[in-house]
Amino acid sequence: xxxxxxxxxxxxxxxxxxxxxxxxxxxxxxxxxxxxxxxxxxxxxxxxxxxxxxxxxxxxxxxxxxxxxxxxxxxxxxxxxxxxxxxxxxxxxxxxxxxxxxxxxxxxxxxxxxxxxxxxxxxxxxxxxxxxxxxxxxxxxxxxxxxxxxxxxxxxxxxxxx
Amino acid sequence: xxxxxxxxxxxxxxxxxxxxxxxxxxxxxxxxxxxxxxxxxxxxxxxxxxxxxxxxxxxxxxxxxxxxxxxxxxxxxxxxxxxxxxxxxxxxxxxxxxxxxxxxxxxxxxxxxxxxxxxxxxxxxxxxxxxxxxxxxxxxxxxxxxxxxxxxxxxxxxxxxxxxxxxxxxxxxxxxxxxxxxxxxxxxxxxxxxxxxxxxxxxxxxxxxxxxxxxxxxxxxxxxxxxxxxxxxxxxxxxxxxxxxxxxxxxxxxxxxxxxxxxxxxxxxxxxxxxxxxxxxxxxxxxxxxxxxxxxxxxxxxxxxxxxxxxxxxxxxxxxxxxxxxxxxxxxxxxxxxxxxxxxxxxxxxxxxxxxxxxxxxxxxxxxxxxxxxxxxxxxxxxxxxxxxxxxxxxxxxxxxxxxxxxxxxxxxxxxxxxxxxxxxxxxxxxxxxxxxxxxxxxxxxxxxxxxxxxxxxxx
Numbered sequence: 001x002x003x004x005x006x007x008x009x010x011x012x013x014x015x016x017x018x019x020x021x022x023x024x025x026x027x028x029x030x031x032x033x034x035x036x037x038x039x040x041x042x043x044x045x046x047x048x049x050x051x052x053x054x055x056x057x058x059x060x061x062x063x064x065x066x067x068x069x070x071x072x073x074x075x076x077x078x079x080x081x082x083x084x085x086x087x088x089x090x091x092x093x094x095x096x097x098x099x100x101x102x103x104x105x106x107x108x109x110x111x112x113x114x115x116x117x118x119x120x121x122x123x124x125x126x127x128x129x130x131x132x133x134x135x136x137x138x139x140x141x142x143x144x145x146x147x148x149x150x151x152x153x154x155x156x157x158x159x160x161x162x
Numbered sequence: 163x164x165x166x167x168x169x170x171x172x173x174x175x176x177x178x179x180x181x182x183x184x185x186x187x188x189x190x191x192x193x194x195x196x197x198x199x200x201x202x203x204x205x206x207x208x209x210x211x212x213x214x215x216x217x218x219x220x221x222x223x224x225x226x227x228x229x230x231x232x233x234x235x236x237x238x239x240x241x242x243x244x245x246x247x248x249x250x251x252x253x254x255x256x257x258x259x260x261x262x263x264x265x266x267x268x269x270x271x272x273x274x275x276x277x278x279x280x281x282x283x284x285x286x287x288x289x290x291x292x293x294x295x296x297x298x299x300x301x302x303x304x305x306x307x308x309x310x311x312x313x314x315x316x317x318x319x320x321x322x323x324x325x326x327x328x329x330x331x332x333x334x335x336x337x338x339x340x341x342x343x344x345x346x347x348x349x350x351x352x353x354x355x356x357x358x359x360x361x362x363x364x365x366x367x368x369x370x371x372x373x374x375x376x377x378x379x380x381x382x383x384x385x386x387x388x389x390x391x392x393x394x395x396x397x398x399x400x401x402x403x404x405x406x407x408x409x410x411x412x413x414x415x416x417x418x419x420x421x422x423x424x425x426x427x428x429x430x431x432x433x434x435x436x437x438x439x440x441x442x443x444x445x446x447x448x449x450x451x452x453x454x455x456x457x458x459x460x461x462x463x464x465x466x467x468x469x470x471x472x473x474x475x476x477x478x479x480x481x482x483x484x485x486x487x488x489x490x491x492x493x494x495x496x497x498x499x500x501x502x503x504x505x506x507x508x509x510x511x512x513x514x515x516x517x518x519x520x521x522x523x524x525x526x527x528x529x530x531x532x533x534x535x536x537x538x539x540x541x542x543x544x545x546x547x548x549x550x551x552x553x554x555x556x557x558x559x560x561x562x563x564x565x566x567x568x569x570x571x572x573x574x575x576x577x578x579x580x581x582x583x584x585x586x587x588x589x590x591x592x593x594x595x596x597x598x599x600x601x602x603x604x605x606x607x608x609x610x611x612x613x614x615x616x617x618x619x620x621x622x
Contacts, residue, residue, distance in 0.1 A: 018539070021202060090222070091195075091215040091233050124228035124258075148236040151214040151223075152198055 011038035083139055083159040087152050088121050089128055094143040094155060095120040104145075106156075110138045118156050121149060136160040166241040166265050166481040167191060170234040171209065172255075173245030174224060175549060176535045177457070178205035181243045184473035193237045195230060197223035199543045204535040211237060218545045224248045227255050234264055241480050243267040243473075247547070250456040251278055267480040269455050273431040277453040283425075287450040290428060292421040295440055295449035301362055304344045310362045311340065317365040320344065322351035329354035333365055364449075366442045368601040371395065372407045373438045373454075374422035375464040377475050379485045384427040386419050387464045387472070388494045391598075394589065396512070396605045401586065403460035403500045405467045408560055408598040411446065418448055425450070433476050434461070443601070459502070459552070462533060466498035466556040497560040499567045501586045503574065504548040508585035509617055516544040521577035529556040530570050542579055550581060560598070564590050588613060 011033075023031045023042050030043040088094070096104040096119050105117050112118065112132045119141075121128045140157040143149055168191040171181050178194060182205055185192045194209035199218035206212045213233040216223035223229065225248055234242050242264050244250035253274045259266035269277065277283050284294045301307050311318050311334070320343060322330030330351025332343040344360070352358035375387040391407035392400045407415070422437035436458050438451040461472045470492065475485060506512040518541045524532040534551035542550070553570050557563035571587040592609060594600050 025201065089216075090226075091213055091229050091236065093232070093236075123226075123232045126228055151216045 011035050011040060016040060083136065083157055084134060085142075085154040086118060086130060086132070086156040086158060088149045088155050089130070089151065090121055090123050091150050092121040092123040092128070092148075094145070094147045094149045095122060095127075096141070096145045106138045106141070108138055108141060112136060112138060112158070118158075121155075130155060132158055134158060134160040165483075166477070168193060168237070168239045168241070169267070169477070170195065170230070170237065170239040170242045170264075171205070171245070172224070172230045172234075172242055173248060173250075174200050174203065174205065174535075174546065176533045176552065177245040177247075177459075178203070179208065179535050180533055181245060181473055182208050184471060184477055185243075187471070188474055188477050190241075190477065193233070193239050195224070195233045197545070199545055202540070204537055204540065213237060218543065220248065220545065227252065227258055230255070231258050231262055231264075234259075235262055239264060241265040241267055241477070243476070243480075244456065246456050246459055251454070253278065265480040267476050268433045269429075269431050269435070273429050274455045276429050277426075277431060277435065277455045280452055283453050284450065286428060287421070287425055290421075290424050292425060293447065293449045295363070295451050301360060304341055307344055307360070307362055308337070308340060311337065314362070314364045317367070319363045319365040320347045320360050321363060322347070322355060322357070322360060330358075330360065366440060368443045369393075370407070370441045370443060370600075371400075371438065371602055372410065372418060372441045372448070373436050373458075374419055375458075375461065375472070376422050376426045376435045376437060377470075377472065377479070377485060378426055378431050378433065378435065379479045380432050380482055381484050382427075383485050384423050384431075385485060385487075385489045385492060386423050387468045387470055387492060389415065389418060390460055390463055392460060393600055393602055394595065394605060395602055396610070400460065401502055401582075401605065402589065402595075403463050404560070404563070405463035405498050406494050407441075408497075410441070414441070414446065414448060421448075421450065425453070429453075431455075433479050434458075434472055459549075460500050462531060462552060462554045463498040463500045466529075466531065466554055467494045467496055468492055469495075496556050496558050497563040498554060498556045499560075499563045499590075500552050500554045501567055501571060501590070502549060502582075503551045503553060503571070503576075503586065504582045505542045505550050505579045506548050506582050507580040508582050509614075512582070514544065514548045515580040516542045516548075517579040518542075519576065519578045521575050523575040524551065524553075525570050525573040530554070530566065531556075532570075532574075536576075550576070550579070553583075561596070564596060585613070 019033055019040060033040045105119055106112060113135045114132055116132050117129045118132050119130045121130060136158045139159045142154050169185050171178050171192060171194045182192050192209045193211045194205050195213050195215045196206050197216055197218050198214060201214060215229040215233050227249055242259055249255045253271040256266045256268060256274050257271040287294050317333055317335045320332045330347045332347040334340055334343045348358040348360055370391060370393045372389050372391055374389050378384040388405055389407045390403050390405045392403045394402035418439055425437055426435050434457050436454040439448045440451055441448045465472055505515050507515050519536055519538060522536045522538045526532050531554040532551050536550055555563050555566035555570055557566050568587050568590050571583045574583050589595060
């Protein structure tokens with residue numbers, strides 16, 4: 001027992017689960033928690049090396065069914081994800097071009113200026129333009145054209161200009 | 163009969179859990195929409211699937227009809243339950259569901275418009291010979307007020323058309339006072355709202371708020387599940403609800419129940435509805451106030467005394483099924499009391515107290531029902547309302563139900579946020595509450611001044 005009479009914290013399954021959830025919701029790159037002799041280390045750097053598709057699947061316990069709202073793993077890039085992740089502002093449909101058949105707003109490698117449109121997230125015919133907050137280069141496109149996306153889901157990775 | 167199989171729950175908090183439970187009982191799949199603040203909610207842990215539709219701000223999540231529909235269609239839902247609050251009474255939502263081929267668990271858009279528009283609902287009631295809360299439309303002159311007052315009888319209340327909060331409001335007891343009161347109220351309203359228009363209401367000194375739970379299916383069957391009393395309010399927010407309404411003379415009781423069924427029946431309505439009435443205890447009369455075209459917060463007290471699961475019936479109705487019971491099978495047994503426990507500090511004028519719930523233990527039993535979304539570790543965020551739980555008890559009679567409620571409130575263990583539980587317990591113990599002699603302004607006018615004085619010392 002601790003001096004104040006409460007039970008000591010242990011790195012049991014529930015605590016680890018809670019810590020991972022907190023990390024998942026944060027924008028931290030790494031987290032290290034030491035309790036007694038136990039140490040938990042989590043890093044997004046390692047995860048990105050496994051492929052960008054993982055970043056597009058924030059809830060892997062939910063399997064993708066035909067009407068799944070999760071994006072299909074698309075445009076996976078083997079390179080580590082650096083730079084900035086542009087997240088979806090809403091639930092909706094992800095569109096890469098202004099209209100069917102039109103050229104995509106951007107491709108991997110496209111140079112963009114701040115405020116350039118990168119993609120569209122459609123919510124019931126309402127077209128939300130996803131604009132780049134910075135000037136840079138498109139590093140990865142993390143959702144497929146027409147994919148159903150959720151709020152907060154990473155859509156595009158940008159390498160900002162130095 | 164089409165039936166439904168997958169329901170989008172377009173709400174949060176305890177009502178999302180309540181709807182989930184009904185879906186599970188009806189063997190329906192559940193998809194829950196959440197804002198970013200609710201990803202870890204109790205309902206999110208229980209639902210079959212969760213879709214995050216937007217940031218914590220309700221306008222960009224739970225209030226955004228487009229996002230709700232996008233989530234429903236994207237997950238293959240064939241029904242949508244809106245719960246209460248948020249967009250539950252927006253005809254646009256009901257309409258959008260129709261267009262998308264999704265069964266809306268509630269009335270169709272036209273029936274919702276007919277019942278939700280206060281003037282239209284009052285006109286419908288009047289045409290059926292149902293007494294309507296005595297009052298007027300906007301009146302343009304003192305002469306017009308005088309004519310209305312002659313018709314409804316003094317005392318009357320002058321109210322500003324342009325806003326509330328008591329500004330531009332005057333109670334008028336006699337005809338001689340009318341001229342002065344009219345001039346003063348109109349000037350005050352003009353100053354406060356830039357709008358000097360007034361309307362007239364009959365002043366009801368000791369009003370009780372009585373409402374009737376109605377269910378209607380698609381096949382023209384309309385039933386009532388008895389009445390509830392929601393007189394204990396603070397600033398028009400209900401704090402305690404009970405069923406049946408106490409001390410209603412038999413004739414008044416049956417007249418009110420009959421009025422509710424006839425009114426809902428005339429509106430071509432399906433699903434759950436509540437008809438609200440004001441009962442004037444001194445005059446022994448009642449007047450229709452309005453219809454709530456949705457499930458209500460206080461629906462559990464009616465469930466406890468009738469044994470009918472209102473949410474399950476709603477789901478069945480939305481799937482095209484007839485009601486699972488007949489009116490003559492409805493029997494009101496015993497008495498039920500619901501207390502809303504909020505994350506607020508009664509000692510500090512009911513200031514909301516968001517925070518992390520460290521301890522949560524609720525004394526649940528056969529006759530003690532606690533509807534909540536709380537669990538230890540859950541954080542009450544400042545984005546939404548402060549309702550923590552509804553503590554519902556059922557006893558053989560009203561006295562027993564009240565005693566059980568006080569006991570349950572005492573045993574409810576909450577640490578981490580302040581709650582209204584102790585305040586509510588004191589309220590239920592008051593002799594006027596025990597005797598059902600309160601009225602809709604009693605908490606502010608009589609109970610709180612005394613309670614506040616006593617508890618300010620304790621808090622210091």
